[in-house]
Amino acid sequence: MPETYWTIRWPDGHEERCYSPSSVIAETFSAGQSYPLPAFMQSARRALEQASARVEQKYGFACSLAMDQLDRLERRAATFAGQKDARILCLAIST
Structure with missing residues (x-):
C-alpha cells in the first residue's frame, strides 16, 4: 500500500499535486489521460x-x-460546475 502522488491540471490550467495513501490511484488514472470533470470526480x-x-x-482507522x-x-x-466540457488532465503519477 505505497503512498501515491499524482499531479493534475484543472480546466483553468492550474496544476495540483494530490495525495493517496494507496496505489489505487494508479489503477484508476493514467498519466497523460484527460477525463471529463464528472467522470474524474466519480473515479477520484x-x-x-x-x-x-x-x-x-490495515491500521484500524480511516x-x-x-x-x-x-x-x-x-x-x-x-x-x-457550469462548464459542461470541463476536463481534468492527469499529468503524472508516482509512488
Whole structure:
C-alpha cells in the first residue's frame, strides 16, 4: 500500500499535486489521460474512499489525509460546475 502522488491540471490550467495513501490511484488514472470533470470526480471519490478503507483495514482507522484530499478536489471541482466540457488532465503519477 505505497503512498501515491499524482499531479493534475484543472480546466483553468492550474496544476495540483494530490495525495493517496494507496496505489489505487494508479489503477484508476493514467498519466497523460484527460477525463471529463464528472467522470474524474466519480473515479477520484471511489479511489480515495477505497484507499481510506485499505488504511482502515490495515491500521484500524480511516485515512483522514485521503478524505482531506477528496474534500479539496470536491471544492475545486465545484468552481467548474457550469462548464459542461470541463476536463481534468492527469499529468503524472508516482509512488
